[in-house]
Amino acid sequence: MSQVVLTLRASPAIVVDCSPLTPDRLAGKSAATIAAIELQSGNRRLPAGDLFDITGESGDTLVIRNACNKLDRIGAGMNGGTLEVEGDVGAFLGAGLVSGTIRVSGGAGAFAATGMVAGTLHVRGNVGDFLGAAIAGDKQGMLGGLVVVDGDAGDRVGDHLRRGIILVGGNAGDYCASRMLAGTIAVRGRVGALPGYAMKRGTLLLAGAAELPTTFNDCGTHELMFLRLFARHLAGVDAAAASFAPHGERVRRFVGDRANGGLGEILITV
Amino acid sequence: MANRIGAIVDHMNSTALSRNLLVLQDSGWIVTTFAEVRSRADFVLIVGTETNSRFPRFAERLIDPLDSPFSDGPMQRSVVYLGARPKAPADARVLDCPTNKLGEVFGALRCLVANRPLQAVRVAGLDMEILNGLADEMRKAKYGVVAWAAADLDQPHGELIVQSICGLVSDLNETTRFAGLPLGGNDADVTANQVTLWQTGLPLRTGFGRGVPEYDAYHFGTDRLLAGRNADVLLWISAFDPLRLPPETDVPTIVLGSPAMRFTKAPAVFIPVATPGLHHAGHFFRSDGVMAIRLRKLADSPLPSVAEALTAIEQAL
């Protein structure tokens, strides 16, 4: 399988918008053509060739090596193919991802998977705040697809989440699932303060006890069969975060946020 | 000038300001202005701890006077303070609760107002019965007001508290009239936001690096830009208040400021400027974002205004 490999030479001074560099957008382009693509960095535009060594042959896989947290918008709007990143990345990883798979060996900044429509995003390290959340003004965050984070996630995971699945293998920060509209978030580690704040609908699945807002009501402990469907759906996902099923279908169900009449659920495995 | 050089525009207070702005952008709100509060409000809930010290004339001008064009005798006005040991008059009704629990308190009030049963018996240390009484009072108010200063809700994601306040206000308007009153306007923060909005279509934290306006409420905050070293120059403007010094940073800093500024670390460039409303005319938006006040020139100054200084810089570019 042919692939293009972009190796970052040195960390840029100001964040660089890497959204033009996706496998679908680079399809059929020569190394010279790719090198000439201009990338926005602050108020300047830099040719990709100034930042990256470009090798390989255009195919449906793009590899970015030696990446760092100054590379923003990696895989943003990508539609098809596989994007492998070795290293850390900056903000807006996989924003608006339409289809395809993005894998990052390191961590990612804020607003990863915002506006993501479908596809798979897998981050081995930690991610910043607002994973799968909406940017200011948007009423809906992530719209679909699967996000897996092996490490920790920051605050406001899935704020305004509209659809899709977010799995966090480590801990999640404060206000996890805030203002969530639908979809499913599962956190294997701990969550910070006030999970589910202003939640409307959707499911937040937690492996352990959490300090819930007082505006969630306890609906008791139940065996919920849909969790089996969930586990089976995740059967092929290669991540600890995906193995929620062994915790079983027996959960304590809290419903809220009643403050805004929400019927979201926080399920805590027992 | 930002348009010309591709800079990002932010305000020193915009972390606080954005607590309101993010709510406006997400759900909107029902709000009112000073004269309505003074003349109409029969119930006022003041949220936060520092309202009276931040806005010393707030109570004196708006809360204390009980004459109203709409009542034939003195008005009845209930005033309740809510927050972490709020600085309130000695005889005031005070509900003490930590700032980080305010969102839950408003959440519980929303449940009570809408008759949605809650299991909790205490919220943020407040008995549900007290909150129930408060909710009842709010429902019975003819024109209720909740006032808050975003600067007081100083914690990460403070906008979620503001959103709860606004949600409660909106619920109450199903049956009676109620309004929020956001307090702010210091250091021309509201003014800067208004002008940025109307000229570009987007609020503060808008950048021009791409040749088009680009708004990023999160990454374009000054602190974050400096911490991530994603800016190579900081231009700090503070013509009103000599105490508002630029943040300590090793990013080269240019200051357009009051000549009274005293720096611990000298900026790369310091251009003393005149004070609006003292040395030259200008405009200033009051807290509610409706009333713009004309600032008049009262005295001469040899110093340039900020606008003159910026124009000169731009022409020299």
Added chain:
Amino acid sequence: MLIRLKGGRIYDPANGANGTVRDIYIRDGRIVADPGDSARPDQDYDVSGKVVMAGAIDMHTHIGGGKVNIARALLPEDHRADLLARTELTRACCGHAAPSTLATGYRYAEMGYTACFEPALLPTNARQAHMEMGDVPIVDKGGYALLGNDDLLLSLMREGADQKLINDYVAWTLDVTQCIGIKVVNPGGINAFKFNARKLDLDETSPRYGITPRAILLTLAQAIEDLGVPHPLHVHGCNLGVPGNVDTTLETISGIEGLPMHLTHIQFHSYGTEGDRKFSSGAARIAEAINRNPNISADVGQILFGQTVTASGDNMSQHRNRKFASPNKWVVMDIECDAGCGVVPFRYRDQNFVNALQWAIGLEIFLSVDDPWRIFLTTDHPNGAPFTTYPHLIRLLMDKTFRNEQLARLNPDAAAASTLGSITREYTLNEMAIMTRAGPAKILGLADRGHLGIGAGADITVYTDHEDREAMFRTPDYVFKDGELVAKDGRIVKVTLGATHVVKPAYDRGIEDRLRPFFARYRSTRLENFAIDEEELCECGSSRLTVHQCRHARVA
């Protein structure tokens, strides 16, 4: 400098030119007589075969002031999707539903518009409105001050103040807010909403004051008449958007007792309750009433499909409309014992029965009012649609085939419920020049605008006569503002500042003694800080103040 536009076909209804071929001469920003063969033009534009009209005038467009800025704040997602890049001449900004002031000026000028009137200028918020309008480049501006829900006027009426006193208050308001007309929005209703009323019919008495909307309208219309303000009272009536409000509107027309009155965005006030869905067109009855009552004029407030935002002083109606907010976010404000405001984003959908019928109702009104001098082309920007849709709307009015094609795409029940398909009228270029130039200038009392006669300001738009009227009106060949070429082929070539148009009826300054105590006690600003003078207006970006004559100034 002498400029000649050579050989154009002139559509200048105010001066009786209907496609007449002649040259136009411009000197020092004004249209001048043919200087004779000896004069050599410094600039010569060959516009032979092209259509030449005065610059267009939008007499009702929300381009500045608090509610527009709230709309901007509310919709970053809408603005992000319509970005205008920086050029050598123009600045980076955003357009669409609530465009920035800069984008507003650029885009109006590019479409051949040279004057815009902000119809809802809250006296309390006048300073902001003028600051914003000052930042709308190129085009001239003016505003209508809102009265009729302010506690001051209602108090005066309740006390039985005589008309003379009220006239002074109205004239004072025009003076200190630097406006050209008076508008009333949901008379008494916005005020009643503050007392928790949710509707106020024409003959319902308001809480606290016990005054009816009918009385407020009559009082203000009489004031306008007595003061000789050219623009009739600009009325946004009761029950906006409520099915059945056609009856209220007809009552409003007869209730004004022959005084001049301009009914704004009348489309939103022309709804019946017939049919299965209890929503029907009242357009025919409205058009008939306008045709029969020469004291009445109207602008339409056409809706066009897509995302927009509704911004209105009518917070009573807007609070009701919050349920239709799309996206679901909205702002309602009570303002300073003066007025209110409500901002609700809206997406009009062509497959939605009500929206589709609203579209048809607007067009039915346009096409059923006989006198183009009394009906005006507006979308009530941005309430019915952004002003950038005007060329499309013009094509709908001038091209029956195109109109019927569009009609066929709508919700079929709505199309069936409308008579639009049977209307064969097509507006002519001359009628379009009346509706968008000569008519607005006449009804606003702008003596030197909206026409191409000798002495007129040289606001001129030159179009290529194109069968596709949308293409024609979207991209004029040349746009001149005060004699300067500001846009060419739909691109800005020069950025200028526009003037502010006002009227200054005479009044007794003694009124201030009456108002001062109310300001001091109940308002949060002193009377002295309320007034805006010419110097301040120019600081805000206006090129100059243009004072228009009142018909007959009654000296105090």
Added chain:
Amino acid sequence: MIINGVTIDETFAEAFGMRATRLIITAANLRWANHAANAATGFATSVIGCGAEAGIERELSPDETPDGRPGVSVLLFAVSGKELAKQVERRVGQCVLTSPTSAVFSGCDGEEKIALGKNLRYFGDGYQISKLFGSRRYWRVPVMDGEFICEETTGVVKAVGGGNFLVLAASQMQALLACEAAVEAMRKLPGVVMPFPGGVVRSGSKVGSKYKALSASTNDAFCPTLRGIGNSELSPETGAVLEIVIDGITEADIRQAMRVGMQAVCAIGAAGGIQRITAGNYGGKLGKYHFHLREILA
């Protein structure tokens, strides 16, 4: 053709195009899955009077069901996708949603989709919850024993209805025993159901009737008690005739089921009183599918 003393007529079964779906009904145990499935496929013998023809295809082990519980797969057939949708919604709503511990899933991908939980969800009165896993949407409807889980839609496929053969035997019991054996064998096969009670039908019908209101009436040519009158197809030794009707997803499914069924009948053979196997048709003019008995058994 004679097999083990049984004459196979030179004739064919005539079958029709139908629309079908497969549902997987699961429950806490097989017993309750069967209760729900039996009820949902009950009163579904003929589209003429029931709107649908349906039956249990087979039982499923836990590792064959989406939720890992025991279940059964059922097939439902109707004359059109629209009618099928109506029947599925009504039957699942009344018989599966109501049945303790049940859940129901699509067992059929077809491009055309009909509602399964899409409208039934409203039983949840606003408390229903949607879950989208991959491309499948499930509804969780709160009910008194927990949650009823129901997939949003199920696929519709083109199918074949009305495969059949008739067993002619010396006595009623001999005919019945042979048919029981045939049905037992046929039920092991995928893709088919025998929609009549026990899989066997005694009221074979012909088109038309002397009564104008009726479009079909008893198949007098195969009624042993009418042997002496008119045009009987029965020889004097034949004491009873029973029919097995088969609906299947594909033509091949029906062919295979008929083969297995007829072979089971033939295995009993003349020794068991079986005389003849024939099939019902309308002269080949009405149905698109013809199953020639001898070809099938060749």
